[in-house]
Amino acid sequence: MAEAVSKKGKLIVISGPSGVGKGTICAEVCRRLPSVYINVSATTRPKAASEVNGREYWFVSAAEFEGLKKDGKLLEYAEVFGNMYGTPREGVDRALSEGKTVILEIDVQGGRSVKSVYPEAVSIFILPPDTKELERRLEGRGRETIEAAQRRLQKAGKEMGEAEKFYDYKVVNDNLEKAIQRVIGIISNIDGEKR
Ligand code: ADP
Numbered sequence: 001m002a003e004a005v006s007k008k009g010k011l012i013v014i015s016g017p018s019g020v021g022k023g024t025i026c027a028e029v030c031r032r033l034p035s036v037y038i039n040v041s042a043t044t045r046p047k048a049a050s051e052v053n054g055r056e057y058w059f060v061s062a063a064e065f066e067g068l069k070k071d072g073k074l075l076e077y078a079e080v081f082g083n084m085y086g087t088p089r090e091g092v093d094r095a096l097s098e099g100k101t102v103i104l105e106i107d108v109q110g111g112r113s114v115k116s117v118y119p120e121a122v123s124i125f126i127l128p129p130d131t132k133e134l135e136r137r138l139e140g141r142g143r144e145t146i147e148a149a150q151r152r153l154q155k156a157g158k159e160m161g162e163a164e165k166f167y168d169y170k171v172v173n174d175n176l177e178k179a180i181q182r183v184i185g186i187i188s189n190i191d192g193e194k195r
């Protein structure tokens with residue numbers, strides 16, 4: 001579910017299977033393009049030891065998440081891997097009204113919600129070079145248990161099939177630098193061809 005937002009800046013949705021490199025790419029794009037604002041989502045997922053509240057996510061309780069939903073504070077939300085994830089609208093509205101490019105790093109359900117109320121949003125799906133490499137990255141990151149990593153891999157195939165249908169751009173994250181350049185190209189409107 002999503003509601004309309006102010007439309008001055010550009011809204012970019014970035015999705016892709018867990019472990020494909022979305023966070024790595026987005027952080028680097030943000031570092032290189034000062035006009036880009038990466039929105040921090042709220043989640044009921046437990047915080048990993050390497051994560052900081054307010055940096056990767058706002059880590060909230062289920063009751064707090066319900067409160068955000070009820071008060072209309074979320075632009076979209078979805079259940080992913082048994083936890084709730086949502087996009088707080090306040091920072092997005094503010095950054096868009098300042099003319100910034102806003103990146104939402106959200107799942108395919110969220111991407112669909114945002115597109116339905118904001119068709120001008122540009123959507124980018126990040127793909128791994130192959131499934132084995134995705135598995136290596138996910139397990140190499142070591143954030144989840146092996147079982148949780150396997151659940152994430154199972155979702156990957158389904159998401160990649162769905163993404164083919166409605167994402168504007170697909171970017172294969174094989175060489176990291178090339179993937180960063182491609183995303184920067186899309187955001188900067190240099191890359192006019194949809195692929
Ligand atoms: P996501 O945010 O999509 O879940 P991350 O950004 O956390 O994924 O990346 C998962 C792991 O893959 C990290 O350890 C990251 O350093 C690594 N990684 C990202 N891009 C590449 C790449 N092109 N080649 C090799 N490893 C990569």
Ligand code: 5GP
Pocket residue numbers: 015016017018041042045076077078080085086087105106107108109110111
């Ligand atoms: P992770 O737990 O690995 O950080 O994220 C799991 C999944 O949730 C990823 O696919 C990520 O893109 C998605 N996600 C993160 N924040 C949001 C959000 O605010 N809304 C939605 N719909 N998905 C999100």
